[in-house]
Amino acid sequence: MKFSDIQKNIIDLVKRSEKILILPSTPVDGDAIGSSLATYLVLKKLKKSVTVVCAEDIPDVLEFLPETQVIGDKLVSSKDFIVTIDTRKIKVDEIKSNIEENKVNIIITPKEGRFTEKDITFNEGMDEYDLIITVDTAELPQLRKIYEDNPQMFHEIPVINIDHHVSNEHYGKINYVDIMSASTTELLLPLFEKMEEKFEIELVDEDVATLLLAGIITDTGSFQNSNTTPKAFAHAAQLIAYGARQQEIIQHIYKTKQLSQLKLWGRVLSKIQTDEKYKIVWSSVSQEDFRDTQSREEETGDIIDELMTNAPGAEVILLLKERADNTISGSVRTTNPAADASAIAEMFGGGGHGQAAGFRIVDGNFRQHEAEIIDKIRQYQSERLGVVEEPQEQEETKKETPIIDVQKLLNQVKEAEKAQEAMPSKEDVEKFKPIPPKHRESKGTTAGTTPGVTYKFED
Numbered sequence: 043m044k045f046s047d048i049q050k051n052i053i054d055l056v057k058r059s060e061k062i063l064i065l066p067s068t069p070v071d072g073d074a075i076g077s078s079l080a081t082y083l084v085l086k087k088l089k090k091s092v093t094v095v096c097a098e099d100i101p102d103v104l105e106f107l108p109e110t111q112v113i114g115d116k117l118v119s120s121k122d123f124i125v126t127i128d129t130r131k132i133k134v135d136e137i138k139s140n141i142e143e144n145k146v147n148i149i150i151t152p153k154e155g156r157f158t159e160k161d162i163t164f165n166e167g168m169d170e171y172d173l174i175i176t177v178d179t180a181e182l183p184q185l186r187k188i189y190e191d192n193p194q195m196f197h198e199i200p201v202i203n204i205d206h207h208v209s210n211e212h213y214g215k216i217n218y219v220d221i222m223s224a225s226t227t228e229l230l231l232p233l234f235e236k237m238e239e240k241f242e243i244e245l246v247d248e249d250v251a252t253l254l255l256a257g258i259i260t261d262t263g264s265f266q267n268s269n270t271t272p273k274a275f276a277h278a279a280q281l282i283a284y285g286a287r288q289q290e291i292i293q294h295i296y297k298t299k300q301l302s303q304l305k306l307w308g309r310v311l312s313k314i315q316t317d318e319k320y321k322i323v324w325s326s327v328s329q330e331d332f333r334d335t336q337s338r339e340e341e342t343g344d345i346i347d348e349l350m351t352n353a354p355g356a357e358v359i360l361l362l363k364e365r366a367d368n369t370i371s372g373s374v375r376t377t378n379p380a381a382d383a384s385a386i387a388e389m390f391g392g393g394g395h396g397q398a399a400g401f402r403i404v405d406g407n408f409r410q411h412e413a414e415i416i417d418k419i420r421q422y423q424s425e426r427l428g429v430v431e432e433p434q435e436q437e438e439t440k441k442e443t444p445i446i447d448v449q450k451l452l453n454q455v456k457e458a459e460k461a462q463e464a465m466p467s468k469e470d471v472e473k474f475k476p477i478p479p480k481h482r483e484s485k486g487t488t489a490g491t492t493p494g495v496t497y498k499f500e501d
């Protein structure tokens with residue numbers, strides 16, 4: 043079916059639906075969040091009742107995106123009665139409840155100011171969703187507990203599946219899947235434009251454009267990854283013309299590295315292993331590393347991409363992460379299109395794109411799995427490279443230029459750490475956090491005020 047027909051079918055189905063549930067995939071990234079919140083805003087403009095639920099927390103680095111506060115972490119049951127407090131203006135300090143003889147009091151203490159009736163709305167539970175939209179989700183188990191706890195829901199309610207992963211399983215009633223698209227948000231732009239025509243209403247405002255651009259920027263590694271197509275650039279340009287706040291995205295996602303993240307990066311570098319023969323570079327992060335560096339699991343997000351840019355001689359780059367829930371997740375990148383990251387991830391039950399993929403191994407011994415995984419990747423590479431058996435001499439010369447210069451990178455990290463430790467305390471840094479543009483004027487702060495935690499890795 044042509045994409046224009048699929049878009050038309052989506053618009054028809056959206057038109058007929060009233061209560062729409064949007065589900066981003068896990069692990070949560072800029073594309074999953076960007077596409078779910080952009081869809082949320084657009085459907086709100088179409089006067090739909092919209093809910094976004096995600097099984098995992100939103101990484102701190104993405105919190106700056108518009109509307110992240112609407113993302114819930116649980117589906118509510120149809121029996122539940124929900125009291126919703128609008129906390130955009132007034133923040134909640136504490137919620138208490140007490141049960142008296144014939145009544146229940148819910149006591150909401152604000153941090154400052156006062157809540158009024160206008161800040162409170164009442165809702166009933168979930169049973170009446172009439173449409174589910176999944177974004178950036180190759181297969182339903184990626185929705186984790188949302189799917190695990192409610193599998194029947196995905197049979198009863200029509201699903202629109204919007205995605206760009208090669209491994210997409212086409213599980214939707216409508217599957218809007220384009221594997222040539224750099225991000226899911228890139229697919230949404232033409233859809234929203236078509237909706238604008240149909241509904242005769244402006245849908246792509248600055249917030250929507252910012253969310254869509256965030257997906258393109260994060261999924262292409264800021265236009266550095268191999269999935270950066272001419273179309274991705276064209277769509278990005280178009281989004282900036284719509285008012286997408288590109289600098290805000292770059293500032294938050296790429297230019298501000300926390301000290302904890304630098305320390306974590308140091309750990310990953312010190313554990314790097316290389317297999318020159320099969321052109322594999324890998325490293326791992328354990329729960330101990332997270333504890334010792336006081337960093338969180340989500341902070342490994344761009345480490346794999348850093349590894350990739352710094353190991354140009356490697357063909358397969360792997361980062362294994364031991365998660366708190368006793369699962370192991372692996373991120374795979376390949377620098378050579380002939381080495382298929384998605385095929386490698388599939389060997390371990392995962393999937394993804396040709397040059398960027400991931401997998402998750404439920405429960406197990408970290409060390410033992412690491413050895414097995416590397417073995418399998420060696421096998422994959424040996425079958426691929428097997429034909430070109432290189433003479434011994436050539437191998438000797440190759441060793442002089444290692445595929446990754448770990449020492450050099452470690453020195454860079456040390457310097458960056460030193461620079462950061464000389465910086466003001468965390469509280470001071472907190473005070474100087476960049477202020478969102480709309481508040482800048484009123485607070486009299488100049489746009490250039492960014493925390494001193496700016497560090498960029500240089501080659």
Ligand SMILES: [Mn+2]
Pocket residue numbers: 073074178206224225226261
């Ligand atoms: Mn994506």
